[in-house]
Amino acid sequence: MKRTLLILMFLMAVATEQAQALDASICNAGSEIIYYPNGDLKSCNLGDVTILSGVTCNTLSTAEFYELGMLKSCITKNFFYYEALVCNEYSLISFYPSGKLESCVLATRAEVDGKTCVEQQPIALFETGKLKSCTNPR
Numbered sequence: 001m002k003r004t005l006l007i008l009m010f011l012m013a014v015a016t017e018q019a020q021a022l023d024a025s026i027c028n029a030g031s032e033i034i035y036y037p038n039g040d041l042k043s044c045n046l047g048d049v050t051i052l053s054g055v056t057c058n059t060l061s062t063a064e065f066y067e068l069g070m071l072k073s074c075i076t077k078n079f080f081y082y083e084a085l086v087c088n089e090y091s092l093i094s095f096y097p098s099g100k101l102e103s104c105v106l107a108t109r110a111e112v113d114g115k116t117c118v119e120q121q122p123i124a125l126f127e128t129g130k131l132k133s134c135t136n137p138r
Contacts, residue, residue: 024041031044031047045061056076068097071095075093083101105123110123122135
């Protein structure tokens with residue numbers, strides 16, 4: 001039930017976020033706003049806690065977007081759950097243009113591709129989901 005609710009919330013956020021990510025009204029007034037040559041929003045500091053592509057991004061953190069409006073990176077406000085990984089709150093998270101996780105700071109120890117990755121350290125994945133790098137326990 002919990003998982004179904006989380007998936008439903010994620011899908012609703014993704015479905016509504018494409019238009020919002022392209023709208024500079026999410027940016028902090030007076031902060032630098034960068035646009036792509038076609039006029040789409042590339043990056044800015046967020047004016048409030050904002051849900052972007054299913055991620056709750058923190059106030060005043062820089063959010064970066066791909067040209068089609070998908071979130072490229074931001075600083076999280078809450079924990080972010082991606083498959084078997086738990087990404088830490090208040091840390092950098094990044095995604096590939098496909099929406100797949102590229103990197104984050106782990107909140108909990110995780111087993112990925114037969115390797116143990118420790119909590120509170122960055123993890124990076126290839127777009128296929130295979131492990132690119134992480135910190136192993138000592």
